[in-house]
Amino acid sequence: MLLQKTLLEKIEGPQDLKNLSPEELLQVSTEARQALLEKISSHGGHNGPNLGVVEMTVALHYVFDSPRDKFIFDVSHQSYIHKMLTGRMQAFTDAAHYDDFSGYTNPKESEHDLFTVGHTSTSLSLANGVAKARDLKNENSNVVAVIGDGSLSGGLAYEGLNNIVEQGTNTIVIVNDNDQSIADNFGGLYGNLKALRESNGQVENNFFKALGFDYYYLNDGNDLTALISLFETVKDVNHPVLLHIHTVKGKGFKFAEENREQFHAGGPFSLTTGEYLGSGNHPATYSSVTAEFLLEKMAKDPKIVAINAGTPMLLFNQAQRQQAGKQFVDVGIAEEQAATMTAGLAKNGAKPVWAVYSTFMQRSYDQISHDLALNDLPGTILVYGASVNSMNDESHLGIFDIPFLSHIPNLVYLAPTNKEEYLAMLDWSLEQTNHPVAIRVPVGDLIETGKKDVTDYSQLFKNQVVAKGSKVALIGVGNFYSLAEKVAADLKEKLDLQSTLINPKFISGLDTELLDSLKENHQVVVTLEDGILDGGYGQTIASYLGDSDLHIQNYGLEKAFHDRFEATELLADSGLTTDQIVRKILAKI
């Protein structure tokens, strides 16, 4: 440990802050930042956002009275200091306990955490509901929402602002403006925020005042005394107020202040050099081959344009974004805009490709359905992180996209199993003009066949029969195709049984001719998919073949918000190991 964190470690709850002197509160802040740096540098996490709100969080808990007063943190990736101050200190001061708590607020952990949150822009609407409930119960308490400037690009945040003003009672909106989203901010609002920062809150047209807020600006949002004074001014206010607080992202750690995008979040890094550990050359990944492929295509075709909503590093690093130039658009954290803009682009003859995480794509269900699919426009969606082997926080799961996406009419959803197949699908999708196409970008190590994929993907829903066999047909979807291969190998080894091995490629429609043919000399049809079972691909096959004499076995995950799991354990618990699958097959042949 770098410091004796004596004062900090005495804080068992917000009450312990109340009798501290200004100097002691400052000491708590200093020690908290130090503890934070120690943890994140060795453990990883959301760096910049938490470093920037140390003083704000101390001031909030000093002035307000949680849990009577209600704090709601947008995304809640900036709640580490809040956790320290609300009985979860050990998770920051004792390396053995670093993983005791989630990286987001979580009501199961503490009464000071109101919501499990992980997506952006929700805090204001949540606060609006919490405040309305307070009013209906004729209670008095402060409702405080903390939202970053980056999260303000999401439409839901605007809906929340509108409705907070309409409601008209106590709601304190804190805009934590560090002039940075995950990456840069984009959108007209940010011109206004900049003008407000540069004028100490005085501009001719103030966005927040225009919406009806009682507006306060604080330029040094890392000044503990000023923060306390501001919060005391608005505490118990009887109407909505908006505190525009300018903080420094990454405050107190030079490298994070200087490289705000890199230090938004990440793995362990050196406190002395600011280098991420394990950085350096990496083998090619599905992300890197996507970027290379697209940049090459873009150079040849100015109509190709990549879209992203606030997570550009998913697709392109900073240099690649510069290279793409006007052929790359970051719309801010605004997935609905990304989807609907994709429709507009496709309609007017561009070739848009929107890269999005599975978990965030669900924020634009209607835009994909009503704007892109109803109009049957040729936009491409690259669905990243759609796997049990991707992010494993309950708020960031990539296991629901087959149920919500694949049943949207007109949309073609593809699940490649290796690099060549993936790029062939992407190339086809960009060049075809008939339908919206989503591609479930494989998760895991890059698999290369070394053989160009010459499949004609315009033959929709045509599955690939990799091996023809009898008795058992194995349909392995995307990432789980390799599991199907293993099951096939095991059946071969144990029973000398040649099963039929199918790579369906398409998961938004069935190869009915192939499925019908299985009735002849098969007894069991097995589907394997990397997502929840309910509403999934396998169930469409169970339904299609339900009236036949075939036995259908669908494998996938249980419908649940699985949280911080080990993928291999969860898969074993879900019956998704080769052994378990083979045993169930053997029971039927």
Next chain:
Amino acid sequence: MLLQKTLLEKIEGPQDLKNLSPEELLQVSTEARQALLEKISSHGGHNGPNLGVVEMTVALHYVFDSPRDKFIFDVSHQSYIHKMLTGRMQAFTDAAHYDDFSGYTNPKESEHDLFTVGHTSTSLSLANGVAKARDLKNENSNVVAVIGDGSLSGGLAYEGLNNIVEQGTNTIVIVNDNDQSIADNFGGLYGNLKALRESNGQVENNFFKALGFDYYYLNDGNDLTALISLFETVKDVNHPVLLHIHTVKGKGFKFAEENREQFHAGGPFSLTTGEYLGSGNHPATYSSVTAEFLLEKMAKDPKIVAINAGTPMLLFNQAQRQQAGKQFVDVGIAEEQAATMTAGLAKNGAKPVWAVYSTFMQRSYDQISHDLALNDLPGTILVYGASVNSMNDESHLGIFDIPFLSHIPNLVYLAPTNKEEYLAMLDWSLEQTNHPVAIRVPVGDLIETGKKDVTDYSQLFKNQVVAKGSKVALIGVGNFYSLAEKVAADLKEKLDLQSTLINPKFISGLDTELLDSLKENHQVVVTLEDGILDGGYGQTIASYLGDSDLHIQNYGLEKAFHDRFEATELLADSGLTTDQIVRKILAKI
């Protein structure tokens, strides 16, 4: 016909407007309004919105050059005059052709219609994409989006505004401000719009200027000359402009101007008295019993609060809204806000019930999943219009909610089959504190059993076995339970077969004990659901029983954006008549 529409009927396309004199253009406007009134009074449609934009639409087509210049109408319910002027006159001047065209823009009808649209707040993001594609292709044309003040409450509209400013090139946003959404407007923005109207566009904090728009205000938005002049001013502009145009909703028809909510849309009405034909006393409906039930509960429990997003008449008429007082909240057309606010309300001890059409609910998939369901909060969602027998425009279908809603973890989705069951479910949902609950409000005539439903709904996923039989089990979901009854009766009559008749009640989970028991003395399990088959309830049953010897037959609609269909025809085409079903069952027993 009330007038000789000689001039109007000569307009075969926008080109025919170009050489008209100002007086002639005015005559076209007058005749267009007259034709419009004749049609909507005898046929029904969106009344107020179209009456208000007669002059604006004539001016747009006079000044701009469609289809080279691109018009995008938000919701596109106000596109009737546009249709008249772009080759579809007959649908407004000849009663025999009134149904030739859709009530929304539709690219299949005309090159002047860019998108099939029916949901709000999408036009700006679409325009942003269209303009970006134009820029990528180095073309020149004006991109013009027309959006009503009501549609500005949706977060996507704000995302669109932000991104149009960011893009910085020609995009002309027309805010058609008639000071009215479908019903009243709600939200902080509307204070700003009011101040702008009252100050002729001069206020201290201008929302649109704050976002970076070059802003123009026109107070008499039904003044054709002023409109033409304004449009000529901004035509071919090289940056984003926003034209705030104040129009009169229902302009030119006294009753519509006076009763803006009633005349937003509706069936045939009298031109002389302004009375809707067939208005008067109606038998009770599922809507009316819901309102009565909720108002009675609310009077006893101040914690019950009804939420709606811009379609309040779905739940309460104007008098009932007044009666509900603070226990009713209209959040504007902002379904995401409605869902997330519901979560906030439930968290803080209120009992929220959110009423929403199935087709609009899909605009809040992530909010239902990430805010309400992940937090497992006891909010109630009343899902209206979820049936093939509800709205039948391709943009307004209520047949997708089982696939997208029922597979969200934690959420309990219920499908009642009659009034008593429905109200028992609603009552249970409001009083329980464990889970979010959605109820698929039945569609069709009110079915009353006269017997109180005493089911304990806290026994999740427990199905009701209405009749115990053998060989055939019929599972009729919600609205289609009556179809299952008919099939049962037919089997009884034709074969003297007593089938097992099941009302599943729950559609987000299975009664596995019951399903397992069917293996004993049944051969065929039939599921019937009022929605698309793919991703639906029946497929979860096909999957669960897939490995058994039972034959499973799932009945539902084909996955497609069915458009302006006759429900009985579509059902017959989908194999959903009693005869067709019985025949398929007989083939297996």
